[in-house]
Amino acid sequence: MTSTIDIQIEKIKKSRVSEQDINDVPFGKCFADHMLVAEYADGKWQNAKIMPYGDVPMSYAMSALHYGQAIFEGMKAYKNDKGEVSIFRAQDNFKRLNKSAVRMAMPEVPEDLFMNGLIELLRLDSAWVPTSDLGSLYIRPFLISTDEAIGVKISDTYKFVIICCPAGKYYSEPIKVLVETNYYRAVRGGVGFVKAAGNYGRSLYPTKLAQQKGYQQVIWTDSETQQYFEESGTMNVMFVIGDTLITPGLSDTILDGVTRSSVLALARDWGMKVEERKVSIKEVFEAIEKGTLKEAFGCGTAATIAQIIGIGHNGKDYALPPVSERKFSPKVDETLRAIRKGRLEDKHHWMMKVPA
Ligand SMILES: Cc1ncc(COP(=O)(O)O)c(C=O)c1O
Missing domain, CATH: 3.30.470.10 (Aminotransferase class 4, branched-chain amino acid transferase, N-terminal domain)
Structure with a gap:
């Protein structure tokens, strides 16, 4: 245009x-x-x-x-x-x-x-x-x-x-999130993949209910089966299970986050296995129980990387590995900051300079 x-x-x-x-x-x-x-x-x-x-x-x-x-x-x-x-x-x-x-x-x-x-x-x-x-x-x-x-x-x-x-x-501390299966952020054929104001208005009530129960955010699930994770609050959500970085694949219910795409690019640069696909609640909870879930975090422009240290579901709270034991997300957070602050080479040409 x-x-x-x-x-x-x-x-x-x-x-x-x-x-x-x-x-x-x-x-x-x-x-x-x-x-x-x-x-x-x-x-x-x-x-x-x-x-x-x-x-x-x-x-x-x-x-x-x-x-x-x-x-x-x-x-x-x-x-x-x-x-x-x-x-x-x-x-x-x-x-x-x-x-x-x-x-x-x-x-x-x-x-x-x-x-x-x-x-x-x-x-x-x-x-x-x-x-x-x-x-x-x-x-x-x-x-x-x-x-x-x-x-x-x-x-x-x-x-x-x-x-x-x-x-x-944005978040001063790591967050606890509640799996939301009664209210949905986005539905198939809707506007979840774009940044329409109404997406945010509709999310406030379920978020308030989760906060009243002691969680900082919700993890949205899909409206059709309630079995798959979609996003967390206004962030894309990612998990490290074993040595693989896993995140819900893009669809019409998921926002194509710029931070998401940057985190995936860095992971691929570092030779990490990356999977963009459906991520089931069952898979994540089984990984927590087996001890193979290493990291969970939300990513977005406002929050950058928000560490998730607890997930609540059906009245049960699952504790996740402490942030001090996480390797990938702190490194990605630090690397993004260094690129943005001009301290590390901007290999992907992400920064646009504003002339003085
Ligand atoms: C619903 C939703 N998901 C994900 C994100 C993260 O997107 P980005 O990394 O482009 O900020 C945002 C924030 O923009 C959002 O509102």
């Missing part, structure tokens, strides 16, 4: 960056100085602008609020030891945004609007990229329908927006 859309820039008068310690802020609550906003109307993208972050006037009839034509992405920028900023696998997030757009009957975002907008925004807000070892600037591109109309139909107008917030570590 081509576009030659101009991006207007209105800079903030005085940066807010010194008002907080960006190396120590709660996730997702503190926003960088600028945002990108572009409009889609009359069949074309227009009025692209980078402007000071802030509220916008909106109609309560806006269609995204009622019928959920709303999709988003999550990606991160990092600062290396020389103070240079790079974005991790931006092209993959761009492609996935447009995959979501197609599924949700929304207009695709032109590549130059996404990429040039992203780069200009990060140039302006580079001071917001944390320098700490675990810090990053979380980037949230999203697309919403904006027709002022109550009536279920494909909207004629949209807004594409990018906002950013400094981020540190």
